[in-house]
Structures are given as C-alpha cells and as structure tokens.
Amino acid sequence: MISVKKIQHKACSESILNKICSIKALNWKYSVEKQLKWIEENLHESDIHLLLELDSSPIAYANLVAVTAMINNREQLVYGIGNVCTSVKGMGYGNLIMQEINSAVKDLKQPGILFCRSELINYYKKFGWKLIAPPKISPKLPNTLTFNLFEKIESFSYTGKNF
Ligand SMILES: CC(C)(COP(=O)(O)OP(=O)(O)OC[C@H]1O[C@@H](n2cnc3c(N)ncnc32)[C@H](O)[C@@H]1OP(=O)(O)O)[C@@H](O)C(=O)NCCC(=O)NCCS
Numbered sequence: 001m002i003s004v005k006k007i008q009h010k011a012c013s014e015s016i017l018n019k020i021c022s023i024k025a026l027n028w029k030y031s032v033e034k035q036l037k038w039i040e041e042n043l044h045e046s047d048i049h050l051l052l053e054l055d056s057s058p059i060a061y062a063n064l065v066a067v068t069a070m071i072n073n074r075e076q077l078v079y080g081i082g083n084v085c086t087s088v089k090g091m092g093y094g095n096l097i098m099q100e101i102n103s104a105v106k107d108l109k110q111p112g113i114l115f116c117r118s119e120l121i122n123y124y125k126k127f128g129w130k131l132i133a134p135p136k137i138s139p140k141l142p143n144t145l146t147f148n149l150f151e152k153i154e155s156f157s158y159t160g161k162n163f
Contacts, residue, residue, distance in 0.1 A: 003053050004100055010045035020049060023058040027085040042162055048079075050100050052093065060086045060097035064104055065163035069113060072154050078146075079105055080163030081114040098127040102147060111149035113158070115142040132156050 007016060021035040030038070043065060052060040064079040071078075081101055086093035105112035116124060121131055121143055129145040137144055137156050144156065 001055060002059070002096070005049070005051040005053065006100070006104060007049045007051070008045065009039075009043045009047045009049065012049055016049070016051065019053075019058045020051060020061055023051075023061045023085060023087055024083060026087055038162075048104060050097065050104060052096055052100065058087060059091075060093040062097055062101050063163065064101070064108070064112070065161075067113075067158070067160045067163060069160070070155070070157040071111075071149070072151065076111065078111045078113045078149075079108055080160075081105075081112050082163040084114070094123065098124075102127060105148050112147040114145050116145065118143060121145070 005016065017036060017039065018032070021032045024030070024035055025032065043063065047066060048064040050062045050064065051058055062084045063082050065082060067078060067080045068075050069078045070076070084097060084101070086097065101112070114124065114129070124145050125131065129147045132144045132146060132153050136153055139157070139159065141158060146153070
C-alpha cells in the first residue's frame with residue numbers, strides 16, 4: 001500500500017531521515033553522512049519533507065523549504081522544492097510526488113519555486129508549473145519554474161540558500 005508522509009523537519013525521526021537519504025542516494029552520489037549534513041545545514045525546523053512509501057519502502061521524495069525571493073521587486077515568501085526524486089523511473093511515482101508537492105504548496109498558500117535541468121522542464125510543466133522567461137531572471141539561475149503564483153512575472157531574483 002502506498003502511504004504519504006508529510007513531516008516538518010523538527011519532527012523527522014532518525015529512521016525517516018535514513019529512508020530519505022537512502023532514496024536520495026539512488027539518485028545522487030553523496031554519502032549518507034554528507035546528505036545528513038546537507039539536511040541539517042539547509043533545512044529549518046518548519047521545512048517539510050514529503051516521503052512516499054510503498055509497503056514502508058521509500059518510492060519518492062521531495063522537500064519544501066521556506067525561502068525568500070524577489071518577485072517584481074518585492075520580497076516574497078516562497079517554498080523552494082528540492083531533491084525531487086523517485087526510487088524507480090517510469091512507474092508513475094513521479095506523478096504521485098508531483099501531486100503531493102502541488103497539494104502541499106497550495107495548503108501553504110504561498111508560491112512554490114524550483115530549479116531544474118532543461119530535460120526536466122516539460123516534466124514539471126505537465127503538473128502546472130510555469131517556466132520564468134530567462135531574461136526576467138537575475139542573477140543567472142538554472143531553469144526556474146513556479147507554481148501557485150498568479151501574477152505576471154516581470155522580474156525574479158533569488159540569492160538564498162540551496163534547497
Ligand atoms: C524526474 C523524476 C522525479 C520523474 O519521476 P518518474 O518516476 O520517472 O516519473 P513517472 O514515471 O511517474 O512519470 C510521470 C509522468 O511524467 C512524464 N515524464 C517523466 N520524465 C519526464 C521528462 N524528463 N520530461 C517530460 N515528461 C516526463 C512521464 O512520461 C509520465 O507521464 P504520463 O503519466 O503521462 O505517462 C525521476 O526521473 C527522478 O527521480 N530523476 C532523478 C532525480 C532528478 O533529476 N530529479 C529532479 C531534480 S530537479
């Protein structure tokens with residue numbers, strides 16, 4: 001059975017953190033120690049882990065990190081979506097995690113932002129994320145997409161921490 005865990009970082013147990021590191025390790029080549037250090041350094045207590053499990057095994061993960069971006073020259077609280085990954089590609093888990101991400105962003109009542117490689121732009125667009133036109137972005141950032149942001153973007157800037 002598939003279950004969804006939506007956990008604030010301050011409430012995340014060691015065993016959940018280990019599951020998170022194990023699914024991240026399938027996608028990025030960092031040791032568990034380095035991943036735990038990254039999480040401790042970059043996530044605040046109220047940031048959110050989204051973990052999908054199939055019969056207690058992790059199948060998809062993402063985190064939502066509260067950060068501030070400049071949108072149309074105004075400071076805006078946004079949730080940075082990072083570390084989106086699945087245990088196996090092509091099984092529909094990418095659909096499930098995006099549904100959970102979108103629902104979590106809407107519940108938070110703030111925009112979501114994410115950065116991605118070019119080959120993933122269409123994946124995120126499929127779930128309603130919108131690409132910001134590169135000339136509107138400064139300083140130079142990777143492809144930047146937003147969700148749950150309804151105003152027209154004339155300028156976007158982000159110089160905060162990784163997420
Ligand atoms: C990106 C990732 C999360 C997608 O998950 P997935 O399990 O492969 O996705 P799914 O199999 O559930 O596919 C979901 C849908 O997205 C589509 N899709 C998947 N990858 C896509 C891509 N690169 N471009 C466009 N569409 C894509 C699928 O065709 C599918 O559509 P369908 O349901 O209409 O058939 C997964 O490949 C992954 O973990 N990649 C490695 C980590 C990574 O690079 N993460 C991104 C960080 S920005």
